Amino acid sequence: MNERILISGASIAGLTLAHWLARHGFQPTVVERAPAPRTGGNGVDVRDLAVDVVDRMGIWPAVQAAAADVHGMKFVDARDRVTARVDTRTAGAIEIMRGDLVALLLENTDVEYLFGDSVRGLEQDENGVSVTFENAAPRRFELVVGADGLHSNVRSLAFGPEERFLRFKDHYFAFADADSALGENRRVTMHNTPGRMTGVYRSGNHAQAKAYFMFRSAPLAYDRRDTAQHKRLLRDAFGGDTFWRVPELLAGALDDPEFYFDALSQVHMPTWSTGRVALVGDAAWCASPASGAGAELALVGAYHLAREIVAHREDHATAFARYHAAHNPLVRKKQQIGPNVRLMVPKTAGGRRVRDTLARLPLMRAMAAAEQLAQSARRRALPDMDAGSAAPHIPHTR
Ligand SMILES: Cc1cc2nc3c(=O)[nH]c(=O)nc-3n(C[C@H](O)[C@H](O)[C@H](O)COP(=O)(O)OP(=O)(O)OC[C@H]3O[C@@H](n4cnc5c(N)ncnc54)[C@H](O)[C@@H]3O)c2cc1C
Numbered sequence: 001m002n003e004r005i006l007i008s009g010a011s012i013a014g015l016t017l018a019h020w021l022a023r024h025g026f027q028p029t030v031v032e033r034a035p036a037p038r039t040g041g042n043g044v045d046v047r048d049l050a051v052d053v054v055d056r057m058g059i060w061p062a063v064q065a066a067a068a069d070v071h072g073m074k075f076v077d078a079r080d081r082v083t084a085r086v087d088t089r090t091a092g093a094i095e096i097m098r099g100d101l102v103a104l105l106l107e108n109t110d111v112e113y114l115f116g117d118s119v120r121g122l123e124q125d126e127n128g129v130s131v132t133f134e135n136a137a138p139r140r141f142e143l144v145v146g147a148d149g150l151h152s153n154v155r156s157l158a159f160g161p162e163e164r165f166l167r168f169k170d171h172y173f174a175f176a177d178a179d180s181a182l183g184e185n186r187r188v189t190m191h192n193t194p195g196r197m198t199g200v201y202r203s204g205n206h207a208q209a210k211a212y213f214m215f216r217s218a219p220l221a222y223d224r225r226d227t228a229q230h231k232r233l234l235r236d237a238f239g240g241d242t243f244w245r246v247p248e249l250l251a252g253a254l255d256d257p258e259f260y261f262d263a264l265s266q267v268h269m270p271t272w273s274t275g276r277v278a279l280v281g282d283a284a285w286c287a288s289p290a291s292g293a294g295a296e297l298a299l300v301g302a303y304h305l306a307r308e309i310v311a312h313r314e315d316h317a318t319a320f321a322r323y324h325a326a327h328n329p330l331v332r333k334k335q336q337i338g339p340n341v342r343l344m345v346p347k348t349a350g351g352r353r354v355r356d357t358l359a360r361l362p363l364m365r366a367m368a369a370a371e372q373l374a375q376s377a378r379r380r381a382l383p384d385m386d387a388g389s390a391a392p393h394i395p396h397t398r
Helices: 012-023 049-056 060-065 098-107 153-159 227-238 246-255 294-311 316-334 338-344 349-360 362-378
Strands: 004-008 027-032 043-046 072-076 082-087 094-097 112-115 119-124 129-133 139-141 143-146 166-178 187-193 196-202 209-216 260-267 277-279
Touching: 004 012, 004 139, 012 027, 012 098, 012 294, 043 049, 043 098, 043 294, 049 060, 049 294, 060 094, 060 098, 072 349, 082 349, 094 098, 119 153, 129 143, 143 153, 153 277, 166 227, 166 246, 196 227, 196 246, 209 227, 209 246, 227 246, 227 260, 277 316, 294 316, 338 349
Parallel strands: 004 027, 004 143, 027 112, 072 187, 143 277
Antiparallel strands: 043 094, 072 082, 119 129, 129 139, 166 209, 166 260, 187 196, 196 209
């Protein structure tokens, strides 16, 4: 029986998986490198099948109550005049601050946690995996799951160096706290110059605003853990911009100790498992923040993985193969980020004018709404977990 399961990463994917496994009689242990839950980040979307997942976990009403209440995006010129607006609200979908979603998942996931620790080594044999940690004593588990994000440690240990799986998507991005006076309430306000975007995110239920930066670039050489170096790269990219609110947003970001910087990258892997080790969430398929689907994929993917482990308690190979088959089509679709990147960061001034014109056309909005409706109609229902042991299903009120 594959009962003791180590999950690396206490974020959206790892906590969702831990919740469902615990609910079905497994003993998950979650190891998280940070000393406490990481609550940073901007708004993330919970939509389509992901709504069903949080609903079945019993937290949909709480997710709705914590909704970021953002109505859409607006694009502005150097003098803050609006050049286009896009309404991003979708019936039945919720945008929520990443930290609020992580807090709700944690509250609802009563398992063993090892905060401030990380897996150092993994050794698999026929019956299990021997795991060594940076701090805790060595332990034995039947399965190990890496839910530790884009730069997954478990992926490096079990599958090889990340260079094999990461695809750089020609941009870098940064998130940081911002002065809320700099953005319009309930909007993401964005300013573009060719190949660059600066934005402010203001949710309707948070006093704090978030700054976004994205810039097109050839690959840059830097140390992924050196925040001072990341800040220098951002200053190099935007320090010369004296227009709109860029100087204030940049000054705020450079002051923020929670400053988050990374390459816009995706993870592409032929398989998400090797023996008794599997991956879930960004570790397995990161579609990048430009997809707007990181949370949705993490919630739905973790549910599929849990469901297959529950259904094939003694046969992890079948469970992992079925999980990949069930979730990979959605991943492949959400990894198509080209149109989103062109919307957020047009390469040229001409591209920006085309974007603004298209965003203003009522026909385009009608087509986007129709596509959303068609997508909802096309989506397949979320399969049930082993009905015998599942907690009662509470229907949601969409
Ligand atoms: C602090 C933070 C802020 C983010 N902000 C945004 C945002 O604003 N917008 C957006 O679209 N996406 C953001 N993301 C990414 C977003 O959360 C993911 O795309 C998506 O939700 C999938 O989640 P995940 O659980 O797979 O991975 P992540 O949310 O990336 O979580 C991975 C977890 O693994 C932990 N971890 C990493 N290495 C180790 C290790 N060696 N051992 C143990 N644990 C480890 C991390 O601390 C983290 O808690 C953010 C992620 C983080 C960690």
